[in-house]
Amino acid sequence: MLRTALSRWSSLSVTSLTRPAYSASALTLQGTARWQSTGPTDLNLNPVNKDMPRLLDLKNGQKVKCTFSEDEMNRRVNGLRTHMEENGIVASIFTSYHNINYFSDFLYCKFGRQYGLIITMDKTISVSANIDGGQPWRRTFGGDNVVYTDWHQDNFYFALGEILKDYTGRVGVEYDSVPLDNYKHFEKALPVRPLVDIGVPTMKMRMMKSPEEVALIKQGARIADIGGYACVEAVAEGVGEHEVALAGTQAMVREIADTYPHAELRDTWVWFQSGLNTDGAHNPVTSRRMINGDILSLNCFPMIAGYYTALERTMFLNHVTSDRHLALWEANCEVHRRGLELIQPGDRKSVV
Numbered sequence: 001m002l003r004t005a006l007s008r009w010s011s012l013s014v015t016s017l018t019r020p021a022y023s024a025s026a027l028t029l030q031g032t033a034r035w036q037s038t039g040p041t042d043l044n045l046n047p048v049n050k051d052m053p054r055l056l057d058l059k060n061g062q063k064v065k066c067t068f069s070e071d072e073m074n075r076r077v078n079g080l081r082t083h084m085e086e087n088g089i090v091a092s093i094f095t096s097y098h099n100i101n102y103f104s105d106f107l108y109c110k111f112g113r114q115y116g117l118i119i120t121m122d123k124t125i126s127v128s129a130n131i132d133g134g135q136p137w138r139r140t141f142g143g144d145n146v147v148y149t150d151w152h153q154d155n156f157y158f159a160l161g162e163i164l165k166d167y168t169g170r171v172g173v174e175y176d177s178v179p180l181d182n183y184k185h186f187e188k189a190l191p192v193r194p195l196v197d198i199g200v201p202t203m204k205m206r207m208m209k210s211p212e213e214v215a216l217i218k219q220g221a222r223i224a225d226i227g228g229y230a231c232v233e234a235v236a237e238g239v240g241e242h243e244v245a246l247a248g249t250q251a252m253v254r255e256i257a258d259t260y261p262h263a264e265l266r267d268t269w270v271w272f273q274s275g276l277n278t279d280g281a282h283n284p285v286t287s288r289r290m291i292n293g294d295i296l297s298l299n300c301f302p303m304i305a306g307y308y309t310a311l312e313r314t315m316f317l318n319h320v321t322s323d324r325h326l327a328l329w330e331a332n333c334e335v336h337r338r339g340l341e342l343i344q345p346g347d348r349k350s351v352v
Contacts, residue, residue: 052149054148054155056147058147060137063137067263068216077142080205090121093186094198099174102205114156125145126143127148128146130147132147170194177199227252228300232315233247235290240289241273242286268301269301271299272285272296291317295321299312
């Protein structure tokens with residue numbers, strides 16, 4: 001059978017394994033050559049050609065439904081623009097997962113490449129890698145998208161410079177998430193433009209959750225419970241940690257799909273540890289099989305549009321190992337219950 005399979009594989013022609021080519025037409029935007037595609041990538045273009053385009057337009061399909069309402073997304077962007085106006089900032093460049101997601105509803109997949117979101121007083125433009133095709137444009141709320149190619153070095157920074165070449169004044173960047181090397185690239189791409197911090201101000205904006213955010217977080221808590229119950233049902237002597245984690249993850253992903261049919265399904269998972277593996281909060285899931293008396297650590301993390309919710313519980317399999325184990329567990333439960341009593345609107349976390 002193996003020889004037959006190998007024979008069939010070797011008989012396949014090269015053309016049967018390649019994607020069909022697509023056409024592209026030249027565009028110009030602000031004097032820069034751009035391209036409009038009808039497909040995700042062009043495999044027939046010569047990657048060593050110095051005349052290959054540096055920037056592309058990949059507007060495939062239609063814009064997708066945003067996680068939040070138009071009013072909610074405009075509230076966020078308008079709040080940012082108010083801060084920019086008050087502080088003389090002509091443009092903000094975001095490169096972090098959290099801020100790009102917060103202001104555009106686009107959650108990128110890095111894979112070693114750079115991604116950005118530029119917000120000026122009148123524009124919102126995401127900057128993404130060619131490998132992602134038209135998905136970033138479809139997910140960028142209320143704005144445009146510029147795709148950079150891999151055919152020239154530092155095309156990401158070239159894109160930033162082209163988009164902002166007509167803007168003079170202070171540019172906001174995230175000091176807390178921009179490595180030194182990237183900062184130097186910013187300075188080179190944006191000469192004579194003072195770079196100021198936008199990371200701390202936007203952190204404070206994100207801390208104040210809107211009613212729509214609270215509603216989504218509550219859904220996350222509900223879905224985390226579903227994952228937790230699925231894990232408890234899967235727990236049994238002789239069952240591997242990975243099987244319990246899979247049961248909880250599958251239950252949560254299915255519920256997210258039912259609740260948010262327009263959402264991307266990604267990054268939802270379960271940390272489940274048993275026995276000695278519970279001595280570190282971030283110990284990976286293993287195939288260790290549970291035995292009676294094991295202490296169990298259960299963590300369910302539904303991720304909805306980049307919003308993280310956590311359900312964390314400590315359990316024992318069938319019986320508690322010792323009185324000392326039980327006393328420590330009950331002490332933790334007492335602290336948890338007291339914390340719930342203390343949490344009230346307007347209270348400081350330091351008081352709780």
